[in-house]
Amino acid sequence: MQNGQAKMVQVTALRKKFGHRVVLRDVNFAFSTGEVVGLVGPNGAGKTTIMKALLGLLATDAGNVRILGQPVSVNTHTVVTQQVGALIERPAIYPFLTGWQHLQLMTTSGEQMTWVVQVLQMEAYIHRPAKRYSLGMKQKLGIAMALVNRPRLVILDEPMNGLDPQSVKRLRHLIGQLAGEGITFLISSHVLSELEKIIDTVILIDQGEVLLQRTMTQLRESARQALVVRTGRRKMHGPCRCFYRQTIQ
Numbered sequence: 001m002q003n004g005q006a007k008m009v010q011v012t013a014l015r016k017k018f019g020h021r022v023v024l025r026d027v028n029f030a031f032s033t034g035e036v037v038g039l040v041g042p043n044g045a046g047k048t049t050i051m052k053a054l055l056g057l058l059a060t061d062a063g064n065v066r067i068l069g070q071p072v073s074v075n076t077h078t079v080v081t082q083q084v085g086a087l088i089e090r091p092a093i094y095p096f097l098t099g100w101q102h103l104q105l106m107t108t109s110g111e112q113m114t115w116v117v118q119v120l121q122m123e124a125y126i127h128r129p130a131k132r133y134s135l136g137m138k139q140k141l142g143i144a145m146a147l148v149n150r151p152r153l154v155i156l157d158e159p160m161n162g163l164d165p166q167s168v169k170r171l172r173h174l175i176g177q178l179a180g181e182g183i184t185f186l187i188s189s190h191v192l193s194e195l196e197k198i199i200d201t202v203i204l205i206d207q208g209e210v211l212l213q214r215t216m217t218q219l220r221e222s223a224r225q226a227l228v229v230r231t232g233r234r235k236m237h238g239p240c241r242c243f244y245r246q247t248i249q
């Protein structure tokens, strides 16, 4: 594939076992620059494992990952360190550093730090040591660290965890704004009602297998048709939720 045409993310035949337990079986998917992609599936489906593989944090057994056409593995992750921001599981927080000092670990741009603190409304506590942060404050700091460099790809694992409704709304707007600027997002969440407000594409996985990848437009149309056949009604809420319920047993 030529560089100009490279997908933002291309995952091919990815496999991973933990001991004898297969947790990823031939996972294939790809998405393009500027897409906001939701990765959804039940607990233990393999979402975090996929995200770790995308970041080169996990040795896989087979298959490959490419970001912007460049290979990613535990030994090869230059593209990740240069172009990707991420929050996986809990943010890595040093208790005695302030939030501001955490941001300084990620960038030298004071302008970028001020921007992210303002948009996520962290002014009141950004200069306090992080050991005094609440769960939601730590989560916002983790998101801020993922975004502060305005990377080309942002990977967020359950970013809404611990956020109050106002912060969820702000995060949603921020993701929309950054996507409008061409930043690509891969976001996992169990809060499908929130997720489907921001994503363009959904990848549904279960037991380490991709069950479907659809644009939200395709999903809305299929869900509407399924609803008309079943109930005769045309109005439908929550296409992601609808398909999730139909697909996951």
Ligand SMILES: Nc1ncnc2c1ncn2[C@@H]1O[C@H](COP(=O)(O)OP(=O)(O)OP(=O)(O)O)[C@@H](O)[C@H]1O
Pocket (backbone or CB within 6 Å): 018, 023, 041, 042, 043, 044, 045, 046, 047, 048, 049, 050
């Ligand atoms: N370090 C590990 N050692 C052994 N098994 C693991 C390890 N990490 C994950 N697993 C297993 O891999 C499977 C996938 O886990 P993963 O964390 O990717 O799921 P998930 O889809 O992110 O789940 P959740 O929605 O609960 O966060 C699970 O069965 C889990 O028990």
